[in-house]
Amino acid sequence: MTERALGKSGLSIRPFVLGGNVFGWTADRAASFAILDRFAARGGGMIDTADVYSAWVPGHRGGESEAMIGAWLRENGARDRVLIATKVGMGEGGLRPDAVRAAAQGSRDRLGVETIDLYFAHQDDPDVPLDEVLGAFGELRDAGIVRAIGASNYSAERLGDALRVADAKGLPRFTAMQPELNLLDRAQYEGALQRLCIAEGLGVIPYYSLSAGYLSGKYRSADDLGQSPRGYKAKAYMAGKGPAVLAVMDRIAAETGASLAQIALAWVAAQPGVTAPIASATTVAQLDDIMDSMALRLTGEQLTALTEEGA
Numbered sequence: 001m002t003e004r005a006l007g008k009s010g011l012s013i014r015p016f017v018l019g020g021n022v023f024g025w026t027a028d029r030a031a032s033f034a035i036l037d038r039f040a041a042r043g044g045g046m047i048d049t050a051d052v053y054s055a056w057v058p059g060h061r062g063g064e065s066e067a068m069i070g071a072w073l074r075e076n077g078a079r080d081r082v083l084i085a086t087k088v089g090m091g092e093g094g095l096r097p098d099a100v101r102a103a104a105q106g107s108r109d110r111l112g113v114e115t116i117d118l119y120f121a122h123q124d125d126p127d128v129p130l131d132e133v134l135g136a137f138g139e140l141r142d143a144g145i146v147r148a149i150g151a152s153n154y155s156a157e158r159l160g161d162a163l164r165v166a167d168a169k170g171l172p173r174f175t176a177m178q179p180e181l182n183l184l185d186r187a188q189y190e191g192a193l194q195r196l197c198i199a200e201g202l203g204v205i206p207y208y209s210l211s212a213g214y215l216s217g218k219y220r221s222a223d224d225l226g227q228s229p230r231g232y233k234a235k236a237y238m239a240g241k242g243p244a245v246l247a248v249m250d251r252i253a254a255e256t257g258a259s260l261a262q263i264a265l266a267w268v269a270a271q272p273g274v275t276a277p278i279a280s281a282t283t284v285a286q287l288d289d290i291m292d293s294m295a296l297r298l299t300g301e302q303l304t305a306l307t308e309e310g311a
Helices: 029-041 064-076 097-111 130-142 156-169 192-200 211-216 222-227 231-238 242-256 260-269 284-295 300-310
Strands: 017-019 046-048 083-088 116-121 146-152 176-178
Touching: 017 029, 029 064, 029 284, 064 097, 083 097, 097 116, 097 130, 116 130, 116 176, 130 146, 130 156, 156 192, 211 231, 211 242, 211 260, 231 242, 242 260, 242 300, 260 284, 260 300
Parallel strands: 017 046, 046 083, 083 116, 116 146, 146 176
Antiparallel strands: none
C-alpha cells in the first residue's frame, strides 16, 4: 500500500492510523497486544494515543493507553516499524510550557521511547500565548524529544494565528492537524479549516472516523446501544441523519462487497486534504476489517451519494 506524506512533517504513513484510545480500557492487555501484533504484522504505520487516555474511566488517571502501547513495544520489539503519535493539553496545566515539558517526559516514560514521532496539542489553550506554546514544542523538537508537531481541535482562526506567529517569530510550525471528521460530523473540518490545511500543506488525520462505531452499522436500534461502553454516543445519530446515511452505505456495501466500516473510512480517506483516518478496534477481526478499507476505492457516484446524504 502506497504511503502518503503527512503534510510537511517529514513523516509518511499508510492511509489508516490505529486509534489507541481503547487500549487499557475496552481492550485489556491480551486483546491490546493481539491487535497491536496484527497491526504491525500487516505493515500498519502509525498508532495514535494521548496522555489523557483513559482518564474518563473510574479508577484511571490517564496514560493507560500509552503504558499499554509501551509494554507492547518492549515485548514485540516493533519500535522501528511503527510511528507513535500522542497528545498533551487536556491535563492539569493545559499547554503551559512547564506542563508540556513534564507531560512529554511522562509520555516518553510510559511509551518507553526516546523520541515521540508526532506530538499534538490536544486542544487549544487560550490562556497560554501561542508563542509560548510553540516555543515549548520547539524546545522538545530541538532536543530530539519529538520529531514533528501538530494541533488537534483547533479552529481555523486559531490554527491560522498559530501559523502566523510561528512564521513571524521563527518558531516551529504545526505540520499536522487532527480534527473530528466522519460522514455525520463534518462541521469542525469542512470549510475554513479544510481550506487552510490544504493551503498551508498540513497533514490531516481525522478522529471519530466511524462516529464512535455507529457507522459500522452495529447500532441499528435502541436495543443495540448496550453492545459497547461507547454505545450511548450512537443514540443521537439514530434520531438524525444516521439511518438515511446507513441506507446509502447498505446499498454501496451490496455493490462493492465492502463492510460499512470500510466504506465509512474510505469516504474519509478520499476527502480533500486528508492523509489518513483514525479508527480503533477491540478485536483482531475488527482490525482486519477496518485495515481492509485501505484497498477500497469508492466511485465518484458513491462518494457523492454519501456526501449528499450526510450533508
